[in-house]
Amino acid sequence: MTPSDTSGRGRAPALLMRDIDKAFDGHPALTGAGFRLEYGHVHALVGENGAGKSTIMNVATAVYAADAGEVIVDGYGTALRTPAEALSAGLGMVHQHFRLVGRFTVAENVALALGGAGQPCSLSEAARRVREKAAELDFRLDPHARVERLSIAEQQRAEVLRVLLLGARILILDEPTAVLTAAEARALLALVRRLADEGRAVALVTHKLHEVAGYCDRVTIMRQGRTVLAAAEVAGADLNDFARLAVGELPDTPRPAPVTPGAPLLEIENLSVRRGDGSAAVEGLSLSLRAGEILGIAGVGGNGQPELVDCLSGLSPAVAGTVRLAGQEATRAPVRRRRRAGLAVIPADRSDSALIGGLPLAQNLALTGVWRGAFGPFWWLNKARMRRAAETAITERDIRGGGVATPAGLLSGGNAQKLLLARELGPGARVIVAHSPSRGLDLRATRAVHDALRQAVREGAACLLISEDLEEIMTLSNRIAVMNHGRLSAPMPVAEASAQALGALMAGHA
Numbered sequence: 001m002t003p004s005d006t007s008g009r010g011r012a013p014a015l016l017m018r019d020i021d022k023a024f025d026g027h028p029a030l031t032g033a034g035f036r037l038e039y040g041h042v043h044a045l046v047g048e049n050g051a052g053k054s055t056i057m058n059v060a061t062a063v064y065a066a067d068a069g070e071v072i073v074d075g076y077g078t079a080l081r082t083p084a085e086a087l088s089a090g091l092g093m094v095h096q097h098f099r100l101v102g103r104f105t106v107a108e109n110v111a112l113a114l115g116g117a118g119q120p121c122s123l124s125e126a127a128r129r130v131r132e133k134a135a136e137l138d139f140r141l142d143p144h145a146r147v148e149r150l151s152i153a154e155q156q157r158a159e160v161l162r163v164l165l166l167g168a169r170i171l172i173l174d175e176p177t178a179v180l181t182a183a184e185a186r187a188l189l190a191l192v193r194r195l196a197d198e199g200r201a202v203a204l205v206t207h208k209l210h211e212v213a214g215y216c217d218r219v220t221i222m223r224q225g226r227t228v229l230a231a232a233e234v235a236g237a238d239l240n241d242f243a244r245l246a247v248g249e250l251p252d253t254p255r256p257a258p259v260t261p262g263a264p265l266l267e268i269e270n271l272s273v274r275r276g277d278g279s280a281a282v283e284g285l286s287l288s289l290r291a292g293e294i295l296g297i298a299g300v301g302g303n304g305q306p307e308l309v310d311c312l313s314g315l316s317p318a319v320a321g322t323v324r325l326a327g328q329e330a331t332r333a334p335v336r337r338r339r340r341a342g343l344a345v346i347p348a349d350r351s352d353s354a355l356i357g358g359l360p361l362a363q364n365l366a367l368t369g370v371w372r373g374a375f376g377p378f379w380w381l382n383k384a385r386m387r388r389a390a391e392t393a394i395t396e397r398d399i400r401g402g403g404v405a406t407p408a409g410l411l412s413g414g415n416a417q418k419l420l421l422a423r424e425l426g427p428g429a430r431v432i433v434a435h436s437p438s439r440g441l442d443l444r445a446t447r448a449v450h451d452a453l454r455q456a457v458r459e460g461a462a463c464l465l466i467s468e469d470l471e472e473i474m475t476l477s478n479r480i481a482v483m484n485h486g487r488l489s490a491p492m493p494v495a496e497a498s499a500q501a502l503g504a505l506m507a508g509h510a
């Protein structure tokens with residue numbers, strides 16, 4: 001397929017959804033929602049956590065059947081019954097959790113998908129098509145690489161490529177940049193822009209208004225399952241109006257009074273950690289973090305940040321160096337002892353290592369409290385107490401989309417993050433290790449996370465904030481250091497940390 005084949009300019013809308021209703025177990029997720037997407041456009045779909053963005057896109061691609069309403073593709077109101085049928089109609093979706101088979105190579109995944117779509121091809125033919133498509137889109141992707149060995153950004157490219165090779169003219173990307181570094185996000189958005197300029201239609205689900213302003217032609221805003229702004233032009237619009245429509249008026253949070261840091265709660269000396277393949281992930285890292293303080297670690301992803309978090313959590317060993325938590329030697333301490341010392345962890349990949357999708361909200365919230373005896377002895381857990389604690393957390397953290405008995409896996413991405421924060425930022429938290437804590441959260445929820453971290457620190461905790469989002473680092477931290485190739489720069493007070501100075505450290509130029 002050549003780019004010109006994808007052009008649908010001047011035609012009916014690529015995708016027109018009208019009066020869509022969808023409920024799960026009687027709870028409405030969409031009520032009379034609509035979406036209109038034209039060829040040649042990147043169209044942002046924005047809205048608070050749980051607004052129904054993923055659901056409406058899953059209805060478009062027939063992952064879910066709507067209870068009512070119409071889905072019209074290219075002017076034809078055909079009833080699409082399965083994602084495969086949606087794909088043959090030209091609709092392809094890249095989900096928040098990728099759908100590739102990890103143990104297969106990129107080419108095997110493509111051959112599998114093409115076979116499933118009634119276009120069987122040999123492995124060598126699939127590899128050739130992967131190579132050609134990647135070259136056409138100006139990115140590198142080894143067709144013979146096993147997917148599970150690829151970086152997240154490469155896996156995402158493989159997904160986009162697979163969907164395009166299957167013939168998608170209408171591409172739906174559900175929060176694609178939430179898992180990418182800033183540079184990777186820019187590359188993906190440039191690719192998305194190019195796909196639209198070549199004539200495809202792209203729907204981009206996002207919380208980031210700078211992505212709307214920088215790359216999108218139109219924006220649709222959803223709130224509580226309804227479309228509150230339909231296909232508005234982005235050029236010349238005021239982004240603040242979009243923010244207000246998406247999440248309502250945001251209160252100004254007063255800047256907290258500076259606190260005098262107290263006793264050291266996290267002391268790391270010369271820490272070195274290796275990856276599974278034996279390569280150095282963290283090298284000779286030292287830092288001291290005191291009560292009442294947030295130390296921000298900025299840096300491009302893939303420079304040892306997840307390995308540092310895993311090591312501090314007790315999930316992977318240090319090969320050298322020492323770690324002290326709240327004054328206690330903890331270098332080789334098991335997870336339980338670290339937790340007892342007051343360690344709280346918000347890892348970047350919440351669904352893989354922090355929440356259990358099949359367990360109800362109440363049990364996910366109780367996971368770290370059970371062994372502390374917060375709900376009675378192991379053999380006689382007080383379920384009523386668990387439920388009451390969960391009800392309070394759900395109300396206080398504004399977790400929407402489920403009750404105490406709802407499996408955590410059914411929550412929207414942002415609400416799952418709120419659930420994790422509710423558990424980790426409880427009263428016992430003394431040393432908080434937070435990796436990209438506002439990833440996937442809407443503006444209001446991001447503000448709530450930042451307030452919760454500030455409050456925990458005001459009450460005497462210490463926070464190691466690891467984030468690729470410089471704005472997040474600059475607004476929250478007292479001191480800032482940069483992680484590059486597993487090494488940490490000397491922390492500097494926030495007043496001395498300019499974006500240029502940090503940028504130079506991140507690029508390894510300082």
Ligand SMILES: Nc1ncnc2c1ncn2[C@@H]1O[C@H](COP(=O)(O)OP(=O)(O)OP(=O)(O)O)[C@@H](O)[C@H]1O
Pocket residue numbers: 024028029047048049050051052053054055056400401402410411412413414415440
């Ligand atoms: N399979 C499901 N079963 C039950 N409820 C669901 C299911 N999928 C979504 N929901 C609910 O539907 C509502 C809308 O969720 P959806 O994932 O569409 O929100 P979203 O706007 O994409 O949010 P986020 O920005 O947090 O990802 C939420 O209340 C969610 O809990």
